[in-house]
Amino acid sequence: MTVENKVERSLFDEVMVPCYNPMEMIPVKGEGARVWDQQGREYIDFAGGIAVSCLGHCHPAMVDAVTEQANKLWHLSNVMTNEPALRLAKKLTDVCFAEKVFFANSGAEANEAALKLARRWAADVHGPEKSEIIAFKQGFHGRTFFTVTVGGQAAYSDGFGPKPGDVTHLPYNDIEALEAHISDRTCAIMMEPLQGEGGIISPTSEFVNTVRELCDKHNALLIFDEVQTGNGRTGNFYAYQGLGVTPDILSTAKSLGGGFPIGAMLTTNELAPHLKVGTHGSTYGGNPLACAVAEAVVDVVSQPETLEGVKVREALFRDGLEKINEKYQIFSEVRGKGLLLGAALNDEWQGRARDVLVAAGKEGLMVLVAGANVVRFTPSLVITKEEIEEGLAKLDKAIASLV
């Protein structure tokens, strides 16, 4: 690259809509759980995008899949029968409850399809009165206007004019509130089977079982948003499999593409026909390149060794974080499941999650936050033991610099 066209952080402010505020460092290369910036400085990546790079950066299975497909066929409209899309759909139906698949390009789009299917099913089968969507406070489902309205943070959906209607937000893990509110007018409950953006909050077993029972009692659909929890992240292929509660509709994205944009809405033979020809669609949904990469990702992630490996790595993270906590008394708890972990800051450190993220960056470590009080870790599912140890040593140094 010539000096004149070298990209600098200031170019962002010049040419980009300012809805993000990226860091100063500019990553240019990645391999496994390591990333290098423009200056050649090396980082350990405990973030993986935001729970996206489930096989690390440039995994050979993904590189081979994208290269092979790139030399064959890049795009097909949905007017055509599409080999990579059908192969991937078959594999997704093999690894979970679903019998039918709709392909989209992101988590928000997968959720948009899920919500539209639920509303259309209710209108077809029960009539127009059954339109209420129940969702949960602090939940996150994406940024389209319907999904951001269903998400549980009004700050994200306010200020854009009239919102899609008939959406109710209740507290997560509050059985009484749900029992008191749900009715035969409820069309669907949408929830994350472990809240990610909301602070790494697991549902209690009682709560998630009650949600399922109440949906059955009131003829409402259960939609699990597995955009962040899916594709091996919690140690099961989908998190619902570890909870023993099966949804009617499941959305998946992020790690499904391992770094290539794709999303999918998964459902049953009974519900799928309500999205009949012409009711929904997407130009790029099912794109052959995306589907070829996702097929390679599903092949690797669904192997028992990969899923077992997530549990082994979780133990390494928990151990390391506990040692750091013994030294610095910074966390009140480490929560989450598999490699979707959150270290919640204790009273003394309230509001300082971003400080930890910035200090970690200075030591050559990428982490995430989930709100102001939780440091979040969503690394590659195949990160090595050495990379975990190296990253934790950097985190130790980062925290030492803050005390």
Ligand SMILES: Cc1ncc(COP(=O)(O)O)c(C=O)c1O
């Ligand atoms: C649970 C959940 N749902 C939906 C989304 C939105 O996905 P996307 O940004 O791909 O639209 C996210 C992204 O963080 C998420 O965590």
